Each structure stands twice: as structure tokens, then as C-alpha cells.
Amino acid sequence: MPKQRTLVFFSESRIALDREVAKHPNLVKLLQDHPVTEFELRLTEIATYCNILVDGAYTSDDLDGLCDLCVAELVKKRMPMCNLVTNSGGLDPKKLG
Numbered sequence: 001m002p003k004q005r006t007l008v009f010f011s012e013s014r015i016a017l018d019r020e021v022a023k024h025p026n027l028v029k030l031l032q033d034h035p036v037t038e039f040e041l042r043l044t045e046i047a048t049y050c051n052i053l054v055d056g057a058y059t060s061d062d063l064d065g066l067c068d069l070c071v072a073e074l075v076k077k078r079m080p081m082c083n084l085v086t087n088s089g090g091l092d093p094k095k096l097g
Helices: 012-021 025-031 039-049 060-077
Strands: none
Touching (some): 012 025, 012 039, 025 039
8 A cells, every 4th residue: 555645735924934034044054953844943933033022822824924024024134145236348446446
């Protein structure tokens, strides 16, 4: 008899959070100590990183709302990418100081 497979579906909020977390190397390092199977613990760590206070019991919908809040805060905290300056004449080393 073939082994049964279990499919786990995640909400859009949780998927968005996972994608945003990947853009924050410092947060990724903090989460390395928490197994992916402990979602609530990881979410608490993420919320703390975002300066969001969590306390109490949460429903699945509450957790999705918390994910959304964390995504919004993480977007604000993103490390800025290097700004590339381009022009048709190239860079003038004298102007760069």
C-alpha cells in the first residue's frame, strides 16, 4: 500500500512573509535557530525584530493579520540596494571626490 502524503496549504499572508523575510539577512540568521515546523515561534521572532508586541492567544486569522503587519514593517526595514548612477558619458573620477 502506498504511503499517504500530507499536503499543507499556507495562506497568502504567510507566503508573503516568507518571501519578505528572505530579503533580510540579519533576520534570516536569527531564525536559523528555530525549526520551520515551529511557525508560531518564528513569527514571534519576526514580530520582535519588527518591534511588534505580541501577547495572548491568536486565531488563524489573527496570525495572518500579524503576518501582514510584519511584512509591512519588513518592507520599511529593507536594506537599501546600492544605487547605480549611470550616464552616457561615464563617471568622472574628479567629480567623485
